[in-house]
Amino acid sequence: MSKLLIEGVSRTFAGVRGGQPVQALQPIDLSVAANDFITILGPSGCGKSTLLRIVAGLEAPSTGRVLLDSKAVTRPGPDRGMVFQSYTLFPWLTVAENIGFGLRERGMAQKERDGIVASYLDLVGLRGFENHWPKQLSGGMQQRTAIARALANDPEILLLDEPFGALDNQTRGLMQELLLGIWERRKKTVLFVTHDIEEAIFMASRVIVMSARPGRIKSDVAVDLPHPRHYTLKTSPEFSAIKAQLTEDIRVEAMRTVQTQSA
């Protein structure tokens, strides 16, 4: 049985000022197995973030439904942890308080929280920064905190919306290894949205390629590269083969996006 089931989910935005309604997503069906790491790859504006937001419950689908453990998603909840592209740490809370936010909302006692928070601080390598304000952290450290904050809630599924999109290339590579390392050790169902082909392959057990707007699933590629994965994998022939195939897929879609925008 699948962990997450997306059934005929589409999204149409109402037209602006009497204009034509815009379809962002064509009906999408997707089944995600437990502990799978799925990356959703697509050109910008293809609706991949919209799809993720619908799974999170932050937006309602125009048609179809999302089932998590056979329960329909109607609103956001702690069973679907999310990491955003923008830095969304609460600036008035310290790193430790940010990580413990979800636990506190659940009503967990301070003592119990402290232990869990400490373990997640270690997990993302931020021990020693627990009393820093988010403003005092680099972008990479902020996103590590955001990952720890989402994981500390022990969600059924982790949703990531281009979490490393604003980071420089070197930091981004390190963050990929960190997140993948956590997943390899802890196992979690993950939905990871990105427009970076290398990132999509490196992280995933399965890459979903989306078409240009209105988005639909164009291809569904299993990545059977062995774990644990090391960054050198990115230069291996097997990796390059998948990359070549996906680059071709994405290129066609990106071209279509550019053409529709200039038309």
Added chain:
Amino acid sequence: MPRPLHPVSPGTRTVLGVSFFVLFVAFWAWITLGGHVNHIFLADPLSMLKDGWRLLVEDRFWLDILITIWRVFGGFVLASIVAVPIGIAMGAWKPVEAFLEPFVSFARYLPASAFIPLLILWAGIGELEKLLVIFVGSVFQIILIVAVKVGSTRRDLVEAAYTLGATDNGIVKRVIMPANAPEIAETLRLVLGWAWTYVIVAELIGSSSGIGYMIINSQSRLATGQIIFGIIVIGLIGLLSDFAFKALNRWLFPWSLA
């Protein structure tokens, strides 16, 4: 000429800031002591200081100062207690905003000073009337600014909190309120400055104490030195309370400056 937006060093900033005061007082001294204006209409800086000293020592002017300060803070605290929760409610819940916003927008243009005759009829010329003038002058402004700030709370923070399991109630208490607390405090600091102008107007009419009363009293005796001293005292207290408020905000919200 310095380049646009180019910062100045702290030392230069202090020197420039102080030098305007010096120029200002020098110009004042020149036109008064130099005999360019009649001393009946404008006292010179020295007699202003003399008059001020006499006021403080002989006429117990410091009691008036204390009374004025109490009125400002009393009315201001009253207005804040009422306005901040209403402003937060308006910003957070759109039906509340739709219900109150048109009226508050209208009411904030009602000049507090025009209410003085009415407030005297209702509350007499005692302390309550003075507090009410400041209350009327501040409350609608605070409501509206707080509502706007709260309404523009970062949506991504609210969404992040929802995905962490926050309830609607938790969103208001543990996201919307702390996220906007520094801006609300900043708003209060701003409105406190305006409250200083309302209190003087309130004391000019139907009053028997306070800085404004001393000023109107001095007018009938052509004591321009006292009037100017009173105005400067108001300015100084305003400046001090502003500094105190700023320091308090910095201490309360270290995260917003880190």
